[in-house]
Amino acid sequence: MSFSKPNRSLATRTRLRTPDSYSPFSGMCSVCLLGCTGTCEIGQSSLKGREVLYPQPFGSMTSGAEKDYPIDYSHFNIMGTAVGAHGIEADSDKAIFPAVNVEAEIGAGNDKIKLKVPIIFPGQGSTFVAKDNWEGFAGGAALVGTVVTVGENVCAMDPNSVIENGRVIDSPDMRKRIDDFRRYYNGYGTIAVQANVEDTRLGVQEYAIEKLGVEAVEIKWGQGAKDIGGEVKLNTLERALQLKKRGYIVLPDPENPEVQEAFKKGIFKEFERHSRLGMVDEEDFHNRVEQLRKAGAKYIFLKTGAYRPADLARAVKYASDNKIDLLTVDGAGGGTGMSPWRMMNEWGIPTVYIESLLYNYLSRLAAKGAYIPTVAIAGGFTLEDHVFKALALGAPYVKLVGFGRSPMTAAMVGRTNAELFKQGKLNTNAGSVEELFAGSIKLIEQYGRDEVSKMPPGAIALYTYIDRVVAGLQQLMAGARKFALKYITRDDIAALTPEAAQVSGIRYIMDVDKEEVDEILK
Known part of the structure; x- marks a missing residue:
């Protein structure tokens, strides 16, 4: 079985002349014929060269890996029960799914960032698709009550930025991105500013803290889609x-x-x-954390990508030693669209594998009494079962799940449908833009119809999408009789194959509850 799909993809706009007959390894047609114009990735590369490295159309889409990894979250099932309840009285009139509490929090100190949901939106930076849809993306994050991160390269990519003596002193784009979140901020979540090598040299985070009042900043080591800069x-x-x-x-x-x-x-x-490659060094990392704290950062995050296990161990240890408020670990296969296509498919540790390693490393530190930061896992998550399984696989350390591409998709869909509605090209019974979205009912109750009518359609769409995910998560948690996030444990899921059990340490489904079964039947 081949896990990869080389030499053709919708992402690179390439296809095979003989899709039913090809070499599984090379991806080439089994017969390469003289006279073919070159529709495959090899042929297109011979014409367009480096352009074919990247998904197309570049800048106006997002993309995720097509590789079929040997183990993913579909190889686990959620275990429900008919007995009892955790976090609520075991009463059928009280233990109902809307009573499930999915609120979470972030922070090393007493003044924690409160979240309405256990989902965060990791960095979206200077890419055109992020910039063009940011108003809905950030506004939706604020309505949801979660964390959104302004990704790398925003200030330097802003043509109107003012840079003096190698330091940014003003960036209209950065100001707007932060304002887009704050407009609907409701006391939950926050907006963080990320930095790579170039951002750090330009003093982007110091500018965001000192001039724009940002409280949270994120040090970036990489992401799950690529092991080079953006x-x-x-x-x-x-x-x-x-x-x-x-x-x-x-x-x-x-x-x-x-x-x-x-x-x-x-x-x-x-x-x-x-962008340049970051060079991780323990002393430099410690010094950078101290610099940011002296600059006024209230919360410091670390985001790392799908690098080799030793680098994951470094991230866990440095985050612990420096009392980082949030560590986000990104598994391979995710991505938001600007990564080299083959790299996105063929490098790094896939999410199930890296979360399993993450759990092991955190357990080793916890056993020594070390500080454990709030931890988030990212890498291709989109729906409620993903959230439950990710929280269970990493329990009790993984508290949050990062959604990257999917909230941007929701914001883009909302914007597109609103534009079609205004043009009279949408077949709908809705009388206004906000009525296109089921979630607007809750928003109108909270903000009033006039205010909701002024909201970016993408923000309403994103809120509506996450509202659905939260309802689904509450249902799954209620079925497992877990009425708050802290009660989710690793035995709330079961591995469907021995291979999944071996990688994750989660029990094979045929062995679940074995001791309790013996006790019941003895």
């Missing part, structure tokens, strides 16, 4: 020159006269802007 495409020479001056790697070199001439002739139409 990239975007630039379609003007002026932007390419500006971003090289701001410290980025820009390819081809926009300062080269021959490159400039080739661009003007249309030989190539876009420059690539790349």
